[in-house]
Amino acid sequence: MYQSTDFSLNSKPPGWKARCSSFIDRTFKIWTILPLLFVLIFLVAYPTVQLLRMSVSEVKIVQGKTVWTFVGLKHLYTALEDQIVPVALRNTIVFVIAVVILETILALVIAVLVSRSHHLVGLYRTVFLIPLLIPPVAIGTMWRLMYDYNYGFINQVLALIGIPGPTWTADKNLALPSIILVDLWHWTSFMFLIILAGLESLPQEINEAARVDGASETQVFRFITLPLLKPTLVTAVMLRTIFAFKVFDEIYLLTGGGPGTATEMISLYIYKVFSNQFRMGYASFLALALAIIISVFVIFYRRIGRRLA
Amino acid sequence: MKKKTFGAIFRHGFLLAIVIYTLIPIFFTLGTSLKLFRDIISGSLLFKPTLINYERLLNPSQSNFLRLTSNSLLIAAGTMAVVLVIASLAAYSLSRFNWHPLWNGLIQGIILFIHMMPPVTFLSPLYLISRALNIYDTPIAVIMGHIILTLPTAIWILLDFFAEIPKEIEEASIVDGASHFQSLTQVMLPIIQPGLASAGALTFIFSWRDFLFALSLTTTPRGMTIPVGISSFVQEYSIRYGEMAAGSFFAMIPALLMVAFAQRYIIKGMTMGALKE
Numbered sequence: 001m002y003q004s005t006d007f008s009l010n011s012k013p014p015g016w017k018a019r020c021s022s023f024i025d026r027t028f029k030i031w032t033i034l035p036l037l038f039v040l041i042f043l044v045a046y047p048t049v050q051l052l053r054m055s056v057s058e059v060k061i062v063q064g065k066t067v068w069t070f071v072g073l074k075h076l077y078t079a080l081e082d083q084i085v086p087v088a089l090r091n092t093i094v095f096v097i098a099v100v101i102l103e104t105i106l107a108l109v110i111a112v113l114v115s116r117s118h119h120l121v122g123l124y125r126t127v128f129l130i131p132l133l134i135p136p137v138a139i140g141t142m143w144r145l146m147y148d149y150n151y152g153f154i155n156q157v158l159a160l161i162g163i164p165g166p167t168w169t170a171d172k173n174l175a176l177p178s179i180i181l182v183d184l185w186h187w188t189s190f191m192f193l194i195i196l197a198g199l200e201s202l203p204q205e206i207n208e209a210a211r212v213d214g215a216s217e218t219q220v221f222r223f224i225t226l227p228l229l230k231p232t233l234v235t236a237v238m239l240r241t242i243f244a245f246k247v248f249d250e251i252y253l254l255t256g257g258g259p260g261t262a263t264e265m266i267s268l269y270i271y272k273v274f275s276n277q278f279r280m281g282y283a284s285f286l287a288l289a290l291a292i293i294i295s296v297f298v299i300f301y302r303r304i305g306r307r308l309a
Numbered sequence: 310m311k312k313k314t315f316g317a318i319f320r321h322g323f324l325l326a327i328v329i330y331t332l333i334p335i336f337f338t339l340g341t342s343l344k345l346f347r348d349i350i351s352g353s354l355l356f357k358p359t360l361i362n363y364e365r366l367l368n369p370s371q372s373n374f375l376r377l378t379s380n381s382l383l384i385a386a387g388t389m390a391v392v393l394v395i396a397s398l399a400a401y402s403l404s405r406f407n408w409h410p411l412w413n414g415l416i417q418g419i420i421l422f423i424h425m426m427p428p429v430t431f432l433s434p435l436y437l438i439s440r441a442l443n444i445y446d447t448p449i450a451v452i453m454g455h456i457i458l459t460l461p462t463a464i465w466i467l468l469d470f471f472a473e474i475p476k477e478i479e480e481a482s483i484v485d486g487a488s489h490f491q492s493l494t495q496v497m498l499p500i501i502q503p504g505l506a507s508a509g510a511l512t513f514i515f516s517w518r519d520f521l522f523a524l525s526l527t528t529t530p531r532g533m534t535i536p537v538g539i540s541s542f543v544q545e546y547s548i549r550y551g552e553m554a555a556g557s558f559f560a561m562i563p564a565l566l567m568v569a570f571a572q573r574y575i576i577k578g579m580t581m582g583a584l585k586e
Contacts (some may be wrong), residue, residue: 021488028489031417032402035395040419045459047434054433066437110327113320127328129572130335132579133564135518138557141543142334145554146409153348154338185334189581197580206547212546217316246427249520253540267429275525280433287430294425307347 054284075285085286087261088269091176095265096244098184104237106184107191112221114192115199125196128189135261136186140253143182144169147254175262182250186242191236198232199225234305240297245294266290316379316385327510334562336562349550363553373530374556384448384523384534385516385563388455392463392512393505400467401493405470424461428521431457439526454522459515465509466578470504471497507574510567514575517563535560 014022024031058069079085114124131139146153147168155165168178202225210220248267251257257272258266270290274283341349349358362487366374404414431454439450471474479533482492498505523534530538546552567575 008325021367025488025490027572029402029406029408032398032406032493035459036399036402036416039395039456039460041436043453044419044423047431047438050434051430052436059433059437064440076475110324113324116320117324124324124328125333125576126568129568129576130564131331133514133518133567134335134561135520135536135557135564135576136337137518137520137561139334139540141539141553141557144543144547145338145550146334148550151550153333155381185331189331192581193576225392242425243581246429248429251538252520267427270429271432271525272434274429274432280436284433287427287432291426291430294427298425 029098043157050183051288054281055288056283056285057282059284071281075282078282079285080255084261084264084269088264090267091261091264092245092247093246095183096181096241098180099187099244100237102180102184103188103191103240104233106188107195108233110188110192111195112225114196119226121196125193126276128192130189130195131186132189136249137253139182139186140250143178143185144254146177148197169263170259172259172262175255175259179251179254179263182246182254183303185243186250187240190243191240193230194236194239195229198229200235230308234308238301238305241297242294242300245290310541323379335558338554338558340554341550343553363559366552366555366559373533374535374559376530377533377535378559380448380451380530380532381517381534384451385513387448387452388459388516389509389512391452392456392459395406395468395507396460396463396506396508397498397501398493400415400464400471401497404447404468406473420461420464421458428454428458432525434523436525446527446529448532450526451519451523451532451534455516455524458519458522459512462515462578463512466511467501468505468507470501474500482584492564492566503574506571507578510571510574511578514564514567517560528576 041141055075056070058071060067114121117124149165149167155295158165166174169175177190206224207220222228246267247265248271251265251268255263257268266286267290270283270286273279273286345355345359345361365371369375387557403416435454439453441446444450479492479496480494487495520536520540523537527533528536539560542556543553
């Protein structure tokens with residue numbers, strides 16, 4: 001008798017709160033993905049559509065309102081006649097190929113040597129992590145100070161041994177190599193960390209067995225380590241190439257694309273068209289072209305990479 | 310035996326040279342930031358350290374650097390919070406529920422696509438969006454750009470951590486009467502705390518480092534970040550070396566702190582994203 005109230009409570013249909021939470025629980029799969037979908041639609045899909053639209057339009061902001069004019073393939077013709085586009089393209093390709101090759105070789109050597117340093121591995125990893133986390137703008141500023149004609153570190157050291165230093169980033173022939181040197185400082189660590197992780201995941205028994213059988217260190221590296229490391233290298237080179245196309249910050253700070261067009265890069269030029277000349281349509285067309293170039297590279301590379309690895 | 314010692318000497322010498330090459334710009338910048346102008350010009354190694362460059366930089370009446378610092382902190386923390394919530398929910402959903410392979414592939418494909426595309430591709434569209442929403446030149450606009458920049462890595466890291474949790478742990482909590490939400494917040498998230506730390510640290514530092522989005526989505530100190538401030542300072546006063554050095558060393562501090570205290574989380578996150586393919 002004294003428990004009758006409890007009974008009636010239990011037999012009642014569940015309240016809206018309970019029903020609501022059970023509904024959420026049953027459809028939790030959807031709720032958890034919704035924020036990501038929102039971001040993908042709002043910040044990726046929509047901007048991509050806008051980019052496609054802009055690349056065939058002239059876009060102006062007049063009194064706070066966006067005015068669109070359809071111009072078809074006009075930007076393509078502009079790009080074909082643009083004197084800077086081929087220069088920027090050539091510089092970008094030279095830059096990408098140079099840094100990817102140099103950084104891969106350098107990182108491979110460093111990683112192999114570090115992996116044999118036993119208790120010092122952690123220390124090296126710590127030091128080489130620093131360039132990857134520092135803001136690229138700070139890297140650009142640091143190297144501006146390093147390259148400074150009068151008071152820079154490099155020219156001061158050269159002066160000590162009696163060599164008059166060049167102007168580095170202001171010299172038309174040295175500007176691109178100077179930029180590449182800064183990029184080596186910044187990004188070799190990235191390749192190093194990946195290759196070191198790859199090396200550490202390799203089974204050590206094979207190396208030992210080969211050494212017992214009388215193989216020299218060079219042979220172990222050439223015939224065992226390198227083939228096993230190939231998949232890691234193939235992926236690392238692809239990622240590094242994709243990232244190298246994005247280069248912007250350091251060049252913006254060190255040379256701004258100059259002197260003349262000696263270090264003009266595609267991404268830098270797109271920014272200039274967008275920001276200084278305020279031609280959003282043309283900038284979007286160039287950005288789209290860059291995106292296509294990178295995508296084509298990735299598709300081809302993966303096909304070749306699969307055969308290599 | 311003799312050959313072995315020669316190899317070891319070469320190895321240590323080579324690596325030492327690389328370490329010096331890596332550290333010289335940083336120490337040179339630190340040194341310059343602690344010098345008076347006359348010491349910078351004389352180039353001597355012996356000088357009396359001074360904090361005057363930092364004082365000038367951080368004095369609100371002489372520069373807006375403090376304002377930019379608070380913007381940078383706000384943007385990095387905001388991006389980190391938003392990205393962690395979105396990424397941990399999404400990673401939980403993708404790794405724990407049976408999504409159709411097509412859906413899964415599509416979402417993963419888009420994430421890879423964002424990671425590959427150069428940020429300049431997003432400039433004009435984001436500019437228009439921030440104008441339309443009336444958030445141009447505010448920290449919110451920059452956060453928007455930084456979400457694109459950091460989301461892929463965060464999701465990959467968390468997917469990896471979720472994948473390592475055995476299915477039985479969550480099933481047990483559901484059997485015990487917990488809802489999925491309770492199981493996520495009270496069982497799963499505490500287990501993947503290292504993953505959250507890793508994703509959070511990387512998101513923070515990538516947002517702090519960014520230059521391009523902050524440069525193109527802001528024009529005044531209302532939304533500007535430290536990198537933008539440094540770059541305009543460098544362009545305006547290319548001769549004020551001391552303050553230039555102080556500014557860039559100041560901007561490095563979070564990175565140096567992370568290297569010192571959180572590097573194991575960061576290294577794992579950085580190489581994991583790369584070896585994901």
